[in-house]
Amino acid sequence: xxxxxxxxxxxxxxxxxxxxxxxxxxxxxxxxxxxxxxxxxxxxxxxxxxxxxxxxxxxxxxxxxxxxxxxxxxxxxxxxxxxxxxxxxxxxxxxxxxxxxxxxxxxxxxxxxxxxxxxxxxxxxxxxxxxxxxxxxxxxxxxx
Amino acid sequence: xxxxxxxxxxxxxxxxxxxxxxxxxxxxxxxxxxxxxxxxxxxxxxxxxxxxxxxxxxxxxxxxxxxxxxxxxxxxxxxxxxxxxxxxxxxxxxxxxxxxxxxxxxxxxxxxxxxxxxxxxxxxxxxxxxxxxxxxxxxxxxxxxxxxxxxxxxxxxxxxxxxxxxxxxxxxxxxxxxxxxxxxxxxxxxxxxxxxxxxxxxxxxxxxxxxxxxxxxxxxxxxxxxxxxxxxxxxxxxxxxxxxxxxxxxxxxxxxxxxxxxxxxxxxxxxxxxxxxxxxxxxxxxxxxxxxxxxxxxxxxxxxxxxxxxxxxxxxxxxxxxxxxxxxxxx
Numbered sequence: 001x002x003x004x005x006x007x008x009x010x011x012x013x014x015x016x017x018x019x020x021x022x023x024x025x026x027x028x029x030x031x032x033x034x035x036x037x038x039x040x041x042x043x044x045x046x047x048x049x050x051x052x053x054x055x056x057x058x059x060x061x062x063x064x065x066x067x068x069x070x071x072x073x074x075x076x077x078x079x080x081x082x083x084x085x086x087x088x089x090x091x092x093x094x095x096x097x098x099x100x101x102x103x104x105x106x107x108x109x110x111x112x113x114x115x116x117x118x119x120x121x122x123x124x125x126x127x128x129x130x131x132x133x134x135x136x137x138x139x140x141x142x143x144x
Numbered sequence: 145x146x147x148x149x150x151x152x153x154x155x156x157x158x159x160x161x162x163x164x165x166x167x168x169x170x171x172x173x174x175x176x177x178x179x180x181x182x183x184x185x186x187x188x189x190x191x192x193x194x195x196x197x198x199x200x201x202x203x204x205x206x207x208x209x210x211x212x213x214x215x216x217x218x219x220x221x222x223x224x225x226x227x228x229x230x231x232x233x234x235x236x237x238x239x240x241x242x243x244x245x246x247x248x249x250x251x252x253x254x255x256x257x258x259x260x261x262x263x264x265x266x267x268x269x270x271x272x273x274x275x276x277x278x279x280x281x282x283x284x285x286x287x288x289x290x291x292x293x294x295x296x297x298x299x300x301x302x303x304x305x306x307x308x309x310x311x312x313x314x315x316x317x318x319x320x321x322x323x324x325x326x327x328x329x330x331x332x333x334x335x336x337x338x339x340x341x342x343x344x345x346x347x348x349x350x351x352x353x354x355x356x357x358x359x360x361x362x363x364x365x366x367x368x369x370x371x372x373x374x375x376x377x378x379x380x381x382x383x384x385x386x387x388x389x390x391x392x393x394x395x396x397x398x399x400x401x402x403x404x405x406x407x408x409x410x411x412x413x414x415x416x417x418x419x420x421x422x423x424x425x426x427x428x429x430x431x432x433x434x435x436x437x438x439x440x441x442x443x444x445x446x447x448x449x450x451x452x453x454x455x456x457x458x459x460x461x462x463x464x465x466x467x468x469x470x471x472x473x474x475x
Contacts, residue, residue, distance in 0.1 A: 001235070001238045004237075004238040004239070005234060005237060005238050007242045007243060008237050008238070008240050008242065008243050009243070010243055011237045011240060011243065012234060012237050015230060015233040015234055015237055016230060016234075018230075018233070019226050019227075019229060019230035019233075022226050022229065023222065023223065023226040026222035026225070026226065027219055027222055027223070030162075051243060052248075052250055053250070054243070054244050055244055055245070055246050055248070055251060056244035056245065056246065058246075060369070061259065061270070061271035061272055062269060062270045062271065062272075062367075062368065062369065063263050063269045063270075063271065063439065065440075071263050071269070071439055071440075073259060073260050073261075073262075073263050074259075074260070075255060075256040075259040075260055076246070077259075078259050078271065080250055080251055080255050081255070081258055081259070081271045081272045081275050082250075082254070082255065082258070082275065083250075084272045084275075084276075085272060085275050085276040085280060085283070088276060088284075088287070088373060089283065089287055091373070092287040092288075092290060092291055092373065093287070093290060095291070095294070095463075096290050096291055096293070096294030097294075099294050099295070099298050099466045099470075100294055100297055100298060100301075102470065103297070103298040103301040103302050103469070103470075104301065106301075106302065106470070107301060107302075
């Protein structure tokens with residue numbers, strides 16, 4: 001198995017990178033660091049796709065001239081062009097998601113004054129409880 | 145001497161863990177008072193330990209140690225999950241076909257078709273450009289729409305609230321039960337220093353070069369590596385550099401929220417209409433009026449050049465918009 005892993009070392013690195021990102025996502029309590037973990041996972045996906053598209057000894061998928069005004073369009077000359085398009089999609093989506101998540105994090109920081117998810121959740125429950133107790137008090141007053 | 149070393153170590157440690165010195169005008173949330181250590185906790189109503197029932201003892205124990213034990217279990221379980229997932233994926237990777245082999249199942253007849261017929265079917269020398277802007281153009285249209293939607297939603301989240309913050313802290317909002325939490329004041333976005341002559345000189349030299357580079361990458365998207373997305377990113381760096389060196393007001397004169405919305409939605413509309421036309425004629429075997437051109441010329445590739453320009457406009461506007469929204473709160 002190790003030999004095969006060494007043969008596919010780019011893919012193995014991508015998998016380990018995505019594991020690092022996932023651990024980051026689960027263990028970090030800081031929201032910005034969580035988003036960085038998500039970005040590491042994205043990068044792992046790009047590495048995996050780029051590695052799957054590579055073919056040994058072939059050129060980038062841009063048509064080469066054949067010397068007499070024509071174009072070399074034999075499929076045995078170029079690497080796989082499809083993963084490049086897929087990686088482009090991935091990059092755009094990851095940029096959009098990161099920007100949206102960072103905007104929400106900024107709002108959370110403005111509201112609760114912390115980036116730590118536990119502290120923010122604690123403040124959230126505290127807020128909820130105080131609101132509920134206020135509602136209870138008001139109900140009792142009305143009943144009395 | 146020893147104290148100084150301790151202070152420096154403390155500063156270094158803070159810097160490493162991300163709590164380092166901030167800009168003066170950034171809000172530092174007030175430190176909460178430290179919890180009493182376990183030994184100084186106020187005693188409960190039971191003075192003797194054995195008088196409490198087992199359940200009460202358990203509850204006390206849970207109150208003191210519960211969070212700690214929960215976080216221990218949580219981190220242990222998450223590390224375990226990640227290790228299991230990575231091992232499973234590694235086992236899968238070991239079964240994959242070898243890296244860089246031309247007999248891989250990914251290199252099938254689809255790729256042969258794209259490479260062999262892509263040149264004269266799309267008219268683009270860059271096969272990837274022909275792939276993403278001709279064969280799979282609706283995919284790229286979706287990407288541009290996603291990017292535009294993200295920019296608009298960030299604008300909604302950050303821009304609107306910042307405008308409200310000026311009118312905010314009105315008493316009715318505070319009386320409606322939200323003032324018991326000490327709200328952190330809104331994040332102050334740092335002002336651009338106006339007197340940085342080195343930055344200005346370098347920026348005025350390099351901004352034209354960056355703009356030229358971005359235009360070249362966008363316009364040559366169907367001939368060389370590059371295209372709308374990468375060229376648009378380069379163009380947006382020129383805008384960001386301009387905003388940093390000369391202030392956001394300078395950029396605001398020619399690129400504000402209105403221009404951003406108008407240029408992006410116009411580009412999206414042009415994209416959708418022109419590509420809709422080409423897909424309609426292609427699917428119904430009508431004659432398309434769009435000329436393919438000869439491969440290798442700058443005016444070739446049919447719709448790829450205008451579509452690249454549209455995508456470049458959207459990407460440049462969106463990335464600059466993200467920067468402006470996060471650093472100033474407004475485009």
